[in-house]
Amino acid sequence: MSDPVLTLEGIAKTYNAGLPSEVQVLRGVDLSVAPGEVVALVAPSGAGKSTLLHIAGLLDTPDTGTVTLAGQNLTGQSDRRRTLARRADVGFIYQFHHLLPEFSALENIVLPQLSNGTSKPAAAERALMLLDKVGVAPRAAHRPAELSGGEQQRVAFCRALANAPRLLLADEPTGNLDPGTSDQVFDALMALVRDTGLSALIATHNLDLAARMDRTLRLDAGRLTAP
Ligand code: ADP
Numbered sequence: 001m002s003d004p005v006l007t008l009e010g011i012a013k014t015y016n017a018g019l020p021s022e023v024q025v026l027r028g029v030d031l032s033v034a035p036g037e038v039v040a041l042v043a044p045s046g047a048g049k050s051t052l053l054h055i056a057g058l059l060d061t062p063d064t065g066t067v068t069l070a071g072q073n074l075t076g077q078s079d080r081r082r083t084l085a086r087r088a089d090v091g092f093i094y095q096f097h098h099l100l101p102e103f104s105a106l107e108n109i110v111l112p113q114l115s116n117g118t119s120k121p122a123a124a125e126r127a128l129m130l131l132d133k134v135g136v137a138p139r140a141a142h143r144p145a146e147l148s149g150g151e152q153q154r155v156a157f158c159r160a161l162a163n164a165p166r167l168l169l170a171d172e173p174t175g176n177l178d179p180g181t182s183d184q185v186f187d188a189l190m191a192l193v194r195d196t197g198l199s200a201l202i203a204t205h206n207l208d209l210a211a212r213m214d215r216t217l218r219l220d221a222g223r224l225t226a227p
Contacts, residue, residue: 003071005089005166005199006033006056011065012222013051025051026062027222033167033199038190040210041203042227043219049203050171052219056201057169058086070166087116091160091198093170093189097152099144105131105155106140112162123162130158133195134188150181157189161196168193168200175205186212 011029016022025048033039043049054060055067058074066075070089074082099108106127113123131137134154136147144152153174160168173189174182186209193200202213210216217224 002035004032004068005035005037005070006031006201007066007068008032008056009066009068011052011055011062011067013048013055013060013062017063024222026055029065029219029222029224031056031201031217031224033201035166035199036197037215038193038200038202038213040213040216041201041219041224042205042207042210042216043203044205047219048222049219053092053169053171053201053203057090057092057167058082087163089166091163091165091168093156093160093168093173095172095175097144097156099152099155099159101144104141104143105136105147105151105158108144108155109158109162112159116163118163127158127162130161130192131155133192134158148181149177150185153177153185154188157192161192161198164196166199168198168202170200170202172203172205174209182206182209 008029008031011026013026014022014024029052041049055062066073069085072085074085109127109130110123128137128140131140134157136151136154139147139151174186177185190212204210216227218227
């Protein structure tokens with residue numbers, strides 16, 4: 001079997017350590033995500049899903065434990081190395097789309113590629129290819145305000161994949177949508193992930209959506225368990 005895209009070992013994180021408000025959020029999380037594997041992370045609100053996703057995506061550091069991304073152990077590395085690894089290998093999707101309102105759908109997917117050194121024509125071609133995969137290519141020239149909630153979120157998926165990351169981290173990616181739309185938009189996300197061979201860790205409250213992924217893990221009392 002090929003090497004995991006993401007490995008977490010013994011991850012612990014406590015907020016406000018030593019204060020009366022201390023919260024031990026993660027108490028020894030071990031996780032390995034294989035290439036092309038899609039893992040559901042199920043937990044009630046406040047259980048530490050966002051903390052775990054931020055640590056996995058190098059946006060936050062654990063108190064103890066190691067994070068290995070695409071074969072690189074990034075524990076204790078400089079902020080610069082961690083930022084470079086994050087830019088190269090990780091795509092994020094949140095509950096809210098966070099698209100730039102003054103730019104079109106296409107431009108929102110082109111801009112991160114330009115920052116990464118891709119030429120404008122190549123970036124536009126990739127953006128259109130991604131929009132086409134999620135069925136929003138006809139809306140490429142529209143600004144976010146001119147798109148439906150489901151379309152906005154589909155564009156956000158394309159933006160997360162703009163620079164061809166190896167790992168997708170998603171925090172309730174369809175949590176903001178009504179149930180019918182949520183289902184269709186989730187299908188579009190899964191098709192995109194499968195089509196590009198991405199690995200993904202997707203937090204959701206929705207057990208039906210979790211069942212459509214390869215494996216479900218539950219975050220409970222600071223540890224991951226299989227349900
Ligand atoms: P989830 O994403 O599962 O809702 P979070 O990871 O956002 O959970 O938060 C887990 C716990 O840690 C919550 O009790 C939250 O209040 C607390 N927490 C999160 N971030 C901080 C912070 N920066 N300082 C103090 N407590 C925090």
